Amino acid sequence: MLSFNFEITDKTAQRKIDRMAGEKGFLERKLMHRFGQAIVSNTQTNFLRGQVLNRITGNLANSMQYRLSSAHAFKVGPGMIYGARWEFGLEVYAPGKSADARPFVAPSITDYIGSPRSEREAAQTIEDWMERL
Numbered sequence: 166m167l168s169f170n171f172e173i174t175d176k177t178a179q180r181k182i183d184r185m186a187g188e189k190g191f192l193e194r195k196l197m198h199r200f201g202q203a204i205v206s207n208t209q210t211n212f213l214r215g216q217v218l219n220r221i222t223g224n225l226a227n228s229m230q231y232r233l234s235s236a237h238a239f240k241v242g243p244g245m246i247y248g249a250r251w252e253f254g255l256e257v258y259a260p261g262k263s264a265d266a267r268p269f270v271a272p273s274i275t276d277y278i279g280s281p282r283s284e285r286e287a288a289q290t291i292e293d294w295m296e297r298l
Contacts, residue, residue, distance in 0.1 A: 188294075190236050191294075192290075192291065192294050193236040193237060194233065194236050195290055195294065196287060196290055196291075197233055197236065197237070197238065197239045198233065199286055199287075200239070200277075200278075200283065200286075200287075201232075201233070201239045201241055202231065203277055203282070203283065203286060204231065204241050204273055204274055204277050205229045205230065205231055205241060207273045207276060207277045208226075208241075208269060208270055208273040209226045209227075209229055211276065212269040212270075212272060212273045212276075213225060213226040213229075213269055214226075224245055225243050225245050225247070225248055225251075228243045228244035228245040228248065229241070229242070229243055229244070230242070230243075230244055241270060241274070242270055243270070248270075250264060251266070251267050251268070251269065252266065252268050252269065252270055252271070253266050253268075254267075
Protein backbone atom coordinates (compact mmCIF):
# COMPACT_ATOMS: atom_id res chain seq x y z
CA MET A 166 0.00 0.00 0.00
CA LEU A 167 1.23 3.44 -0.88
CA SER A 168 0.42 6.40 1.34
CA PHE A 169 1.29 10.06 1.41
CA ASN A 170 1.33 12.51 4.26
CA PHE A 171 1.07 16.19 3.65
CA GLU A 172 1.78 18.66 6.42
CA ILE A 173 1.57 22.42 6.32
CA THR A 174 4.07 23.86 8.76
CA ASP A 175 3.65 27.54 7.92
CA LYS A 176 1.47 28.98 10.72
CA THR A 177 0.07 31.75 8.50
CA ALA A 178 -1.00 29.24 5.87
CA GLN A 179 -2.56 27.03 8.56
CA ARG A 180 -4.58 29.97 9.90
CA LYS A 181 -5.79 30.91 6.43
CA ILE A 182 -6.85 27.34 5.66
CA ASP A 183 -8.69 27.10 8.99
CA ARG A 184 -10.35 30.45 8.33
CA MET A 185 -11.39 29.34 4.82
CA ALA A 186 -13.06 26.25 6.24
CA GLY A 187 -14.87 28.32 8.85
CA GLU A 188 -16.09 30.87 6.33
CA LYS A 189 -17.33 28.47 3.65
CA GLY A 190 -20.93 29.44 4.41
CA PHE A 191 -20.07 33.13 4.09
CA LEU A 192 -18.67 32.58 0.60
CA GLU A 193 -21.70 30.54 -0.45
CA ARG A 194 -24.09 33.28 0.75
CA LYS A 195 -21.98 35.93 -0.97
CA LEU A 196 -22.16 34.01 -4.25
CA MET A 197 -25.92 33.55 -3.94
CA HIS A 198 -26.38 37.29 -3.25
CA ARG A 199 -24.25 38.19 -6.26
CA PHE A 200 -26.14 35.80 -8.54
CA GLY A 201 -29.52 36.97 -7.21
CA GLN A 202 -28.67 40.61 -7.84
CA ALA A 203 -27.36 39.82 -11.31
CA ILE A 204 -30.47 37.86 -12.31
CA VAL A 205 -32.75 40.65 -11.09
CA SER A 206 -30.70 43.16 -13.08
CA ASN A 207 -30.60 40.90 -16.15
CA THR A 208 -34.38 40.44 -16.01
CA GLN A 209 -35.04 44.15 -15.63
CA THR A 210 -32.64 45.14 -18.39
CA ASN A 211 -33.02 42.39 -20.97
CA PHE A 212 -36.39 40.76 -20.41
CA LEU A 213 -38.68 43.55 -19.24
CA ARG A 214 -37.79 46.17 -21.82
CA GLY A 215 -39.62 45.04 -24.92
CA GLN A 216 -37.94 41.69 -25.57
CA VAL A 217 -40.69 39.76 -23.82
CA LEU A 218 -43.03 42.36 -22.36
CA ASN A 219 -43.42 46.00 -23.27
CA ARG A 220 -42.71 48.28 -20.34
CA ILE A 221 -45.57 50.65 -19.60
CA THR A 222 -45.23 51.80 -15.99
CA GLY A 223 -42.08 49.95 -14.95
CA ASN A 224 -43.83 48.58 -11.85
CA LEU A 225 -43.22 44.95 -12.76
CA ALA A 226 -39.52 45.55 -13.47
CA ASN A 227 -39.10 47.64 -10.32
CA SER A 228 -40.74 44.93 -8.22
CA MET A 229 -38.16 42.28 -9.20
CA GLN A 230 -36.42 40.90 -6.13
CA TYR A 231 -34.54 37.93 -4.80
CA ARG A 232 -34.37 36.36 -1.35
CA LEU A 233 -31.94 33.78 -0.04
CA SER A 234 -33.75 30.61 0.95
CA SER A 235 -30.56 28.93 2.20
CA ALA A 236 -26.81 29.31 1.82
CA HIS A 237 -27.13 27.34 -1.42
CA ALA A 238 -30.30 28.75 -2.96
CA PHE A 239 -32.37 31.83 -3.55
CA LYS A 240 -35.81 32.69 -4.89
CA VAL A 241 -36.21 35.34 -7.55
CA GLY A 242 -39.31 36.90 -9.04
CA PRO A 243 -41.56 39.92 -9.24
CA GLY A 244 -43.26 41.40 -6.22
CA MET A 245 -46.33 42.30 -8.28
CA ILE A 246 -49.05 39.65 -8.21
CA TYR A 247 -49.70 39.97 -11.93
CA GLY A 248 -46.12 38.91 -12.65
CA ALA A 249 -47.22 35.27 -12.27
CA ARG A 250 -49.84 35.85 -14.96
CA TRP A 251 -47.13 36.76 -17.45
CA GLU A 252 -44.63 34.14 -16.31
CA PHE A 253 -47.04 31.19 -16.33
CA GLY A 254 -50.07 32.36 -18.30
CA LEU A 255 -53.57 32.58 -16.97
CA GLU A 256 -56.87 31.13 -18.01
CA VAL A 257 -59.61 33.71 -17.75
CA TYR A 258 -63.04 32.27 -17.11
CA ALA A 259 -64.82 34.11 -19.87
CA PRO A 260 -65.76 32.65 -23.24
CA GLY A 261 -62.88 32.90 -25.70
CA LYS A 262 -60.48 34.67 -23.34
CA SER A 263 -57.12 33.43 -22.15
CA ALA A 264 -53.68 34.87 -21.69
CA ASP A 265 -50.62 33.19 -23.11
CA ALA A 266 -47.59 32.92 -20.92
CA ARG A 267 -44.75 35.29 -21.68
CA PRO A 268 -42.04 34.10 -19.29
CA PHE A 269 -39.39 36.61 -18.37
CA VAL A 270 -37.80 35.20 -15.18
CA ALA A 271 -36.98 31.66 -16.36
CA PRO A 272 -35.35 32.82 -19.61
CA SER A 273 -33.36 35.43 -17.70
CA ILE A 274 -31.99 32.77 -15.33
CA THR A 275 -31.08 30.52 -18.27
CA ASP A 276 -29.45 33.46 -20.03
CA TYR A 277 -27.32 34.37 -17.01
CA ILE A 278 -26.30 31.01 -15.54
CA GLY A 279 -23.36 29.56 -17.42
CA SER A 280 -22.69 32.83 -19.25
CA PRO A 281 -19.21 34.33 -19.30
CA ARG A 282 -20.57 37.12 -17.08
CA SER A 283 -21.68 34.70 -14.35
CA GLU A 284 -18.36 32.89 -14.50
CA ARG A 285 -16.44 36.19 -14.19
CA GLU A 286 -18.59 37.34 -11.28
CA ALA A 287 -18.18 34.03 -9.46
CA ALA A 288 -14.42 34.10 -9.97
CA GLN A 289 -14.24 37.73 -8.80
CA THR A 290 -16.31 36.96 -5.69
CA ILE A 291 -14.05 34.05 -4.80
CA GLU A 292 -10.93 36.12 -5.48
CA ASP A 293 -12.20 38.97 -3.29
CA TRP A 294 -12.95 36.47 -0.52
CA MET A 295 -9.49 34.91 -0.78
CA GLU A 296 -7.80 38.32 -0.58
CA ARG A 297 -9.88 39.16 2.51
CA LEU A 298 -8.47 36.16 4.32
